[in-house]
Amino acid sequence: MEKDGNTMRLLIKGVDTPFINALRRNVLAEVPCMAIDEVVIIENSSVLHDEIIAHRLGLIPLKTDLDSYNLPEECSCKSEFGCNLCRVTLTLDKEAKDGTITVYSGELISENPNIVPVSDAIPIVKLAKGQKLRLEAYARLGRGKDHAKWQPVSTCTYKYLPRINIDAESCDACGKCVEICPRKVLAKKGDKIEVRDLLACSLCQDCADVCPKEPPAIKIGWEENAFIFGLESTGALPPERIMIEAVKILKKQLKEFASQIEVQKA
Amino acid sequence: MKVNVLKRTKNELKIEVEGVGHTLCNILQRKLLEDENVDVAGYDIPHPLASNPVIYVRTKGNITPEEALLKAVDKLLEVSEEFSKALEKALKT
Numbered sequence: 001m002e003k004d005g006n007t008m009r010l011l012i013k014g015v016d017t018p019f020i021n022a023l024r025r026n027v028l029a030e031v032p033c034m035a036i037d038e039v040v041i042i043e044n045s046s047v048l049h050d051e052i053i054a055h056r057l058g059l060i061p062l063k064t065d066l067d068s069y070n071l072p073e074e075c076s077c078k079s080e081f082g083c084n085l086c087r088v089t090l091t092l093d094k095e096a097k098d099g100t101i102t103v104y105s106g107e108l109i110s111e112n113p114n115i116v117p118v119s120d121a122i123p124i125v126k127l128a129k130g131q132k133l134r135l136e137a138y139a140r141l142g143r144g145k146d147h148a149k150w151q152p153v154s155t156c157t158y159k160y161l162p163r164i165n166i167d168a169e170s171c172d173a174c175g176k177c178v179e180i181c182p183r184k185v186l187a188k189k190g191d192k193i194e195v196r197d198l199l200a201c202s203l204c205q206d207c208a209d210v211c212p213k214e215p216p217a218i219k220i221g222w223e224e225n226a227f228i229f230g231l232e233s234t235g236a237l238p239p240e241r242i243m244i245e246a247v248k249i250l251k252k253q254l255k256e257f258a259s260q261i262e263v264q265k266a
Numbered sequence: 267m268k269v270n271v272l273k274r275t276k277n278e279l280k281i282e283v284e285g286v287g288h289t290l291c292n293i294l295q296r297k298l299l300e301d302e303n304v305d306v307a308g309y310d311i312p313h314p315l316a317s318n319p320v321i322y323v324r325t326k327g328n329i330t331p332e333e334a335l336l337k338a339v340d341k342l343l344e345v346s347e348e349f350s351k352a353l354e355k356a357l358k359t
Contacts, residue, residue: 010356015349018296019342025289240357247350251343253267253290257283258339260269264281265332 008239010229011161011199020158020227026246029145032071033152033236034062034115036090036137043134046125053125057137058149060105061118061234062088064141066245071141088115088139096127103133115139118235152242155232160222162201166193171217177207193218199228272320277305279331280322287311291319297338303329 003009012020039054046053070076070086077083090108094101106120127133142150164185173193178186186207187196201220208216233239273280283291291309298307306324311317323331 010353015345016296018293019345019349022289022293025287029287029289243353243357244350247346247353250289251346251350253286254339254342254346256267257269257286257290257294258336260267260283261332261335261339264269264271265330 003239006233006235006239008231008233008243010231010243011226012158012229013161013223013226015227016225020229022250023229023243023246024156024158026249027153027156027231027242028151030143030249031152031237031242031245032064032066032141032143033150033234034064034069034088034139034141035147035149036060036062037140037142038138040136040138041134042136043132045131046127046133047131048125053133053135054137056124057108057135058147060108060122060124061236062115062139063118064152064236065112065114066141066237066241069141071143082138082140086140088112090115090137090139091135092124092137093134094127095132096129098129100126100128102126108137152234152237153232153239154234155230158227158229160203161226161228162198162203163221163223164195164198164201165219165221166195167217167219168192170213172213174212176210176212177218180206180210182206277325277327277331278323279335280320282318282320284318286319288319291321293342294321294335294338297341298323298334300341301334301337304334307334 036057039057041050041053044050044053072082072086075083075086077086088111090110092103092108094103094107103124104120105117105122105124108117110116125133144151171193173188173191175188177193178188182204183200183202185195185197185201187194203220203222205220207218208220211218231239231242233242267286268284270282270284271279272282295307295309298304303325304323305326306322309319309321311319323334325331325334
């Protein structure tokens with residue numbers, strides 16, 4: 001429907017609520033992305049404790065390359081430490097030589113130029129004169145169900161597609177519904193009320209409540225099996241890719257379940 | 267994913283599924299209930315943190331619950347396939 005940078009909105013018709021909810025749940029919890037998972041602190045004389053810095057590093061979104069990296073538990077190396085196919089090393093070496101400095105995410109040096117922080121301007125810590133920070137961080141793929149830092153999206157929502165019925169016979173275009181609507185969905189055109197922006201409607205029913213006619217001349221409902229699906233990527237993956245991965249994962253889960261049932265049947 | 271059978275008769279099946287959640291159970295339940303050969307279908311997660319979902323299916327007798335489950339999965343795979351095709355088409359334009 002529309003796309004703007006990292007956010008995307010889709011108009012989906014012809015699927016039921018459980019299916020769309022399964023997609024939303026998979027986007028949030030199952031689509032993998034990269035995040036810093038382990039940090040070796042070599043030197044830290046800043047005011048923040050090692051673990052706070054490690055946590056802050058973990059929450060930095062990293063650009064993810066799903067095709068060339070494996071999930072650690074599925075990687076052929078079977079090593080706890082990881083290998084080149086399931087781990088990326090990022091290093092940071094900063095010292096405040098003269099005056100206070102702020103260390104930003106852009107100063108992390110990655111061994112793979114494709115796996116870098118989405119934004120260079122995330123502050124990690126402030127260093128006063130003479131303080132030092134030296135560390136090595138290991139980024140891995142993970143899933144949102146294990147930690148929110150592995151969520152590829154910041155929000156993922158769906159809502160019903162609104163349906164607005166205006167009874168032309170009883171409506172006298174008094175304009176009260178136009179005024180009260182918080183999303184400016186309606187507009188007055190001549191002696192008629194018209195829907196200006198259907199998708200903005202939040203189904204709040206204020207327009208129906210304020211209508212002086214009995215029964216109200218305006219009726220707010222929603223379409224069966226039609227949804228507006230909103231997705232806001234952190235920048236780790238493009239939103240299109242996240243959707244495609246979510247369906248792929250759903251299919252995989254279904255196939256695995258079916259094979260388990262086959263085993264039980266036999 | 268692992269399936270443990272808790273109860274099984276000719277037309278009833280109660281299974282515990284390890285490593286899945288509402289995502290899979292909810293779409294399965296809906297598709298099972300759309301099947302006219304299925305009498306009762308439902309699932310429960312006894313404890314939200316500490317347990318696996320338990321799926322219960324009872325059929326009207328003309329098919330086994332396993333067949334009903336497989337049929338539901340097939341239908342869902344069809345829907346997903348259709349959806350991914352429509353998605354790819356929509357993303358291209």
